[in-house]
Amino acid sequence: MTATIRLGELAEFLGATLRGSPEKEITGLATLQEAGPAQLSFLANPQYRKYLVDCQAAAVLLKAADAEGFIGDALVVADPYLSYAKASHLFDPKPKAAGGIHPSAVIAPDAQVDPSASIGAFAVIESGARIGAGVTVGAHCFIGARCEIGAGGWLAPRVTLYHDVRIGQRVVIQSGAVIGGEGFGFANSKGVWHKIAQVGGVLIGDDVEIGVNTAVDRGALADTVIGNGVKLDNQIQIAHNVQIGDHTAMAACVGISGSTRIGKHCMLAGGVGLVGHIDICDNVFITGMTMVTHSITEPGAYSSGTAMQPAAEWRKSAARLRKIDDMARRIKQLEKRVGDVTPGGNASSEG
Amino acid sequence: MTATIRLGELAEFLGATLRGSPEKEITGLATLQEAGPAQLSFLANPQYRKYLVDCQAAAVLLKAADAEGFIGDALVVADPYLSYAKASHLFDPKPKAAGGIHPSAVIAPDAQVDPSASIGAFAVIESGARIGAGVTVGAHCFIGARCEIGAGGWLAPRVTLYHDVRIGQRVVIQSGAVIGGEGFGFANSKGVWHKIAQVGGVLIGDDVEIGVNTAVDRGALADTVIGNGVKLDNQIQIAHNVQIGDHTAMAACVGISGSTRIGKHCMLAGGVGLVGHIDICDNVFITGMTMVTHSITEPGAYSSGTAMQPAAEWRKSAARLRKIDDMARRIKQLEKRVGDVTPGGNASSEG
C-alpha cells in the first residue's frame, strides 16, 4: 500500500532544490524523530530544529537557512509545511474509489451523474440531483432532491444531504456530516411550540471541508451560506441562515446559532459558541470554549472563561466570584474611608 | 417546485382578515427586506416595522395595529409569527416520500407496517416493530426490535432507533439522530470499568422533534422519558434515565447527564451542560453555555461563565481570578485595619 517516489521526482513535483541523490526512493512520511531511511520528513517549527542532528530520514524538507547546518539529504523549499502538505497526498493510503455506479445504488431516473463520478454501495440519489465530474459519493450517502455537487468533490461514506443543497467544486465532506437539516425553527404560542418549515437551502462554496458528524442546517427562508475555502472540523453545529466568509476555519465542537454572520479569514478554536443574530468581522481569532454573546467589529483575538485550577482552589474562587459585586463595593467604600483619613486620598481613588 | 396559492385561500387557511386582492398568487415566503412581488412576508418583531415602507412583498402577515399605516396588501392576524409558521408548510419544497415500502428495505416478517406508511431505500425494520399510519421512515433508517412509531411520524434518512424505543404521534427526527444507544454505565472495580447492560428503553411523547446527530440514550433500568411537545435541536446528548417535561426546548449542543429531571416549559440555550441526578423545576431558562451543577427549584433565568474580552485583557482577568480568594481576604483585613483608625468603622465592614 505504500507509494514509492524518487527524491528527484519529489523535488520536481514540489519545485524544491534537491541536495542529495535524485534516485533515492521514498516510501512514506514521518516526523523528524520517527522517520526511517525510506521516509521523508520536514522541519517547519524552529522548535524541532534540535532533532535534525539525529534524524534518520531519507530526506528532509526545510528552508535554505536550516539546510546549511544539515548534513543529510534535503529538499530546500520556501515553506516546508506547505510543501509537506503537497507531498502528503502522494503517500496517502486512502483507497481510490472504484469508478462508476455501484449496482446497489438507488438513483432517480432524472438525476444526472457524470460518467467520471463514482457512486458507492447503497447510495441514494434523489430526483433532479446533479453529480459533477470526478465526484466520489461514498457508500450509504443520501443525496437529496435537486442537490448539486461540483466537480472533484469527495464525500466519505454515510454523508446526508437533504434536498436543495448546492455544493461547489473540490469539496470534501467527512462521514456522518448532515447538510441541510431542518433548523430549529418554532413559533411559541401559549407555551406550545409550532414548527416552521425551513424553506431555504444550503449554498457551499469551492474547496470547503466539512468534518465528521458536523451539521449545517438549511435556511429558514433564504439559504445558509458557507464561503469558499472554509474548513469546518468535526462535531460542529451551523444553524439556519448562518453565513461564513471565505477561508474561515473552525476547530471541533464549535456551535454557531442562527442568522449569525462570520467574516473572512477568521479562526474559531474548539468548543467556541456564538449566539444568534450577531456579526463577526474579518480576521477575528476566538480562543477555545469562548462564549461570544455580541458582535465583534475589530479584528483581533478574543476570549472568555476562567483558567483551570486544582478543584479545591477552584471551588473557593467560584464561591468568591459570586460575591465579586460585593467585593467591588467594599473596595469603593474603603477608598472613601481611607480618603477621609489620608491627605489628598479621595482624588486618586476613582477610576 | 414552488407552490402557488391565492391570497384569498391563504386568508381562509390562516383565519386572517384579508386586505387586498384574493386572486393575487403567492409562490413563496421571504423576509420584509427580501420579499418579491409573488412572496408573502410577515412582521412579528416590532424592530422590523421600519422595513414595511419599502416592502415589495405580495402581502404581509401583520397585526391590526401595524396594518393601519401599511398601504400594501395585508393578512391581518393576532399572531403573525404563528401564522407564518402555519403558512410556511404550504411552501415547503421538501419532497414528499413515495408511498409504500421501497423494494430494497429489509423488514422482519413479524414487523407491522401500516399500509399508509412510507419506508425508504435500504431501511431495516426489525422483529416486532410497529410503524403507524402515515409514518415516513427515510432511507438508511434502522428501526430496532419492538420499536413503535406513532401515526404521522417523520424520520429523515439515516435515523437509528435501537430496540424498545416507543415514540408517540407526529414526531420528527432529523438525520443522524440515535435513539436508545447504550448509556454510559460502568462499574469500576480496581481501576477497571465493567459494562452494565442498559436494560431500559426510551419513551418519547407526541409532537416531539429531535435534531440532527442528537443522541438519546436508553435507560439503565427504567426508561429515558421525553415528554410531549419537547423540541431538541442538533448535536444534543441526553444520557440514560433523563426525564424531560412537556414543551421544554433545548438549543444545539446541550448535554444532559444521567438521571437528571427537567421540568415543563423550560428553555436551555446552546451549549448548556447539566450534571447528573439533579432536578430542574418548570419554567426555567438557562442561558448559553451555562454549567448547571445543582438542582434549580425556582423558575427564572440562570447563567454561568464569563463575558468575552480581548484576549490580552482576558489573560489578566483570568490570572487575577485565580487570586480572588486572596483578594477577598485582603479586603477583609483592610476593613479591619481601617476600622481601627476611623471612628465607628468596624461596625459597617461586615455583612
Place this chain on the structure above:
Amino acid sequence: MTATIRLGELAEFLGATLRGSPEKEITGLATLQEAGPAQLSFLANPQYRKYLVDCQAAAVLLKAADAEGFIGDALVVADPYLSYAKASHLFDPKPKAAGGIHPSAVIAPDAQVDPSASIGAFAVIESGARIGAGVTVGAHCFIGARCEIGAGGWLAPRVTLYHDVRIGQRVVIQSGAVIGGEGFGFANSKGVWHKIAQVGGVLIGDDVEIGVNTAVDRGALADTVIGNGVKLDNQIQIAHNVQIGDHTAMAACVGISGSTRIGKHCMLAGGVGLVGHIDICDNVFITGMTMVTHSITEPGAYSSGTAMQPAAEWRKSAARLRKIDDMARRIKQLEKRVGDVTPGGNASSEG
C-alpha cells in the same frame, strides 16, 4: 422478551451468598424503590439504604453489613454494584444478531470474515479487512480497507471505520461513531488553507467502548492510539494523534485537540475541552466543562468555569470580573495607603 433465572443460579453465577429461596424466579432488574416481586435489585450507595425497608424486590444484592438488618431475600456480595453490572447482562433485552452474513452485505473478495461473525444488512466491508471470531457488525456499517476487528467485538448499526483502523478484542462501538476520519490538518499559505493528507491510522486496544456519534480521527503521520479498557461516551471528539492511556474514561461531549496525550485511569467529566499538544498524567480527574489549556503533571482533580447564578446577578458578576485587574490594583494601593497611617501596616500587606 424477559429472561427467567432462579435465585440459586444467580448466586452461583455471581459467587454470592444466598439468603432465601434458590427456586425463586427472577425476570428482571430494578431500583430498590421500583422493583417488583420478580425483580432483582441492589444496594450500592449507602444513601439508598432507607429504601430497603419497603423494598418489594424478589431479592437484593448487598454487602454483608447491609444484609444484617434486611429481612427479605438477599444475595450477599463484596461489591454489589459490580455484581449488578455482571447480572445486568443476563436480563439484557438487546436482540442477539443473527449469525452469518446478511445477503445484502457487500464484502470485498479479499476481506476475511470469521465464520462465527455476524454481518448485518447493507454492511460494506472493503478490501483486506479482517473481522474476528464472534464479531457483530451491525446493519449499515462501513468497514474500510485493511481494518481489523478483534474477536468478540460488537458494532451497532451504522458505524463507520475508515481504512486502516485496527481494533482489539471485545470492543463495543455505538451507532453513528466514526473512527478514522481525516483529522483537521491544513497548512495556511497566504490566508488559504491547503489540505494535508492524513496518512496515519487508528489503533484501539481491547475492551474499549466508543459512544454514539463519537469521532476518533486518524493520525496525521503516526496512529491515533486508544488504550485498553478506555470508555468514551457519546458525542466525543478525539483529534488526530491523540493518545489515551489504559482505563481512562470520558463522559459525553468531551473534545480532545490534536496530539494531546492523556494518561491511564483518568476521568474527564462531560463537556471538558483540552487544547492540543499537552500531556495529562495518570489519575487525573477533570470536572465538567473545564477548559484545559496546559499540561497536568500531578494527579488530582482540576476545574475551571464559574458557578451558576440567577441571570441578573450573573450579569453583575460578569461585568465586575472584567474589572478584576483594576480591583486588584486598587486593593494594593489601599494597602499601601493604609500602611502609611497604621503602625507596622505595610509589613503585612504583601505576599
